[in-house]
Amino acid sequence: MQFGSHRKKKAGFTIFEVAMAAAVMAMAISTSLLVMGRGFASLDSARCISYASQIMQSEMEKMRLSDWHTVSAVYERHDPTNPTDLGEAVTITSSLYTGAGDLGSRMTLRRFARVVPAHVADGEMIEVTLRITWTTFDRRTITRSYVTYYAKDGLYDYFAA
Numbered sequence: 517m518q519f520g521s522h523r524k525k526k527a528g529f530t531i532f533e534v535a536m537a538a539a540v541m542a543m544a545i546s547t548s549l550l551v552m553g554r555g556f557a558s559l560d561s562a563r564c565i566s567y568a569s570q571i572m573q574s575e576m577e578k579m580r581l582s583d584w585h586t587v588s589a590v591y592e593r594h595d596p597t598n599p600t601d602l603g604e605a606v607t608i609t610s611s612l613y614t615g616a617g618d619l620g621s622r623m624t625l626r627r628f629a630r631v632v633p634a635h636v637a638d639g640e641m642i643e644v645t646l647r648i649t650w651t652t653f654d655r656r657t658i659t660r661s662y663v664t665y666y667a668k669d670g671l672y673d674y675f676a677a
Contacts, residue, residue: 572660576662576664579664590644622650626649640668641665643666
């Protein structure tokens with residue numbers, strides 16, 4: 517009887533099996549990081565769209581409380597026939613939106629006004645557009661607008677464009 521001719525195999529993984537397991541784990545981790553990054557970008561966009569809506573609605577309500585002379589003065593400062601006229605810059609009061617610390621640096625709000633074509637002769641109704649623009653963390657520029665008609669007798673309803 518010979519001892520030693522019958523060797524037992526050692527239990528364990530080969531280097532190839534370990535390399536394949538590491539490659540699969542690296543692929544799974546990198547994919548999950550990409551998905552998480554895209555999810556955070558979508559969350560940021562949704563948050564900014566919500567803040568933009570709140571800011572523009574707040575500006576519309578301020579306008580609703582203003583008289584005709586104050587609102588029509590916006591038209592006098594804006595030339596709708598000039599394509600390089602960027603409209604009037606509106607200051608965003610960041611302290612009203614405490615949840616968004618970088619709001620003032622990322623968002624710009626502009627107000628445009630023009631006389632409604634049917635009222636050019638009497639000048640008693642103007643169209644006011646609020647346009648807010650911001651850059652997302654993944655470097656996309658997003659713009660949202662609200663449009664309203666303001667008559668000498670008061671503000672009508674507004675809608676998102």
